[in-house]
Amino acid sequence: MSQLSTLSDAELVQRCREGNTDAWNELVERFSRYVYAVCTRGYRLSEEDADDVFQEVFTRVFTHLDTLRNDAALRPWIAQLTRRLCLDSITKRGREQATDEPMAEELAADLAEIDEAFTVREALATLSDTCQEMLDRFFARDQSYRTISDELDLPSGTVASRIARCLSKLRTELEGRNEGPRGSRG
Amino acid sequence: MTTYDDERIGELLRVLPPAPEGWVRAAQELPAARRSLDEIVARAEADLAFRQALVADLESALQLEGYEPDRRVVDELKRRFSES
Numbered sequence: 001m002s003q004l005s006t007l008s009d010a011e012l013v014q015r016c017r018e019g020n021t022d023a024w025n026e027l028v029e030r031f032s033r034y035v036y037a038v039c040t041r042g043y044r045l046s047e048e049d050a051d052d053v054f055q056e057v058f059t060r061v062f063t064h065l066d067t068l069r070n071d072a073a074l075r076p077w078i079a080q081l082t083r084r085l086c087l088d089s090i091t092k093r094g095r096e097q098a099t100d101e102p103m104a105e106e107l108a109a110d111l112a113e114i115d116e117a118f119t120v121r122e123a124l125a126t127l128s129d130t131c132q133e134m135l136d137r138f139f140a141r142d143q144s145y146r147t148i149s150d151e152l153d154l155p156s157g158t159v160a161s162r163i164a165r166c167l168s169k170l171r172t173e174l175e176g177r178n179e180g181p182r183g184s185r186g
Numbered sequence: 187m188t189t190y191d192d193e194r195i196g197e198l199l200r201v202l203p204p205a206p207e208g209w210v211r212a213a214q215e216l217p218a219a220r221r222s223l224d225e226i227v228a229r230a231e232a233d234l235a236f237r238q239a240l241v242a243d244l245e246s247a248l249q250l251e252g253y254e255p256d257r258r259v260v261d262e263l264k265r266r267f268s269e270s
Contacts, residue, residue, distance in 0.1 A: 019217075021217055021218075024214065024216070024217055025214045028210060028213045028214045029210065029214075032204070032205040032209070032210045032213065033202040033203065033204060033205055034202065035205070036202075036203075036204075036205035036206075036209070037201060037202050037203075041201065051206075051209055054205065054209050054213065055209070055212060055213060055258070058213035058216060059213075059216060059258070062216045062217065062220070113198070113201055114201055114202070116188075116198055116201075117198040117199070117201035117202045118202065120190075120195060120198040120199060121199075121202055124199070135199060136199070139196050139199035139200050140199050140200060140202060140203050140204065141203065141204065142200070142203075164192075167192045167195060167196070168192075170195055171190055171191075171192065171195060174188075174190050174195070175189075175190070178188060178189075
């Protein structure tokens with residue numbers, strides 16, 4: 001776990017403003033999955049359009065970081081920016097019907113799930129590097145026990161037991177967040 | 187209060203696969219791209235011959251001067267020169 005990955009969003013924004021390139025890299029890393037998911041899973045943009053929106057989101061974040069009034073509001077700002085640029089992209093492509101009912105309900109449900117998933121990722125970021133890697137490989141990257149076992153040179157049984165143990169830790173972390181604000185990067 | 191079982195946590199982890207590496211890298215290179223853009227613009231403002239070369243043939247002029255700017259820098263320079 002890098003030192004920067006433990007910073008709150010507000011602290012990260014502050015370092016980015018100071019011109020810290022590593023902080024910018026962490027900011028992109030922290031939000032890249034979220035922006036990608038909103039573009040592709042939420043608004044179902046083509047890869048080409050999603051790439052354009054993805055780059056535009058981070059270009060605007062980089063350019064307008066100084067105008068962010070509340071540094072802790074980075075996540076809602078990026079969320080709003082991404083959604084608006086996705087809608088612009090759809091409009092440009094002449095697919096306004098994508099926002100019609102009942103697709104709007106489906107979109108709202110997908111975006112809510114993406115937001116929830118981001119919260120889970122924030123909780124995951126507080127666990128050890130080993131747990132982050134195990135759970136990311138198995139779930140987000142859809143790697144099999146066999147692949148993980150081969151790439152990390154671990155017995156399959158060890159991979160399975162570590163995944164189970166790390167899931168349990170992640171569940172505990174999420175339950176802790178439900179009881180209070182600890183561990184939040186917001 | 188939201189409750190999570192292992193199955194739901196797994197589902198939610200699957201919702202956020204990694205973005206393509208090239209996209210992430212390009213976004214991370216934004217500060218360097220911005221510095222490159224600022225440097226080229228400053229030089230164009232101070233050096234009339236360089237500015238004329240950029241207006242005549244942007245990509246060739248940049249190559250000739252040893253710049254290897256990314257697509258965003260080239261697009262931004264085209265936009266700026268078309269406005270001026």
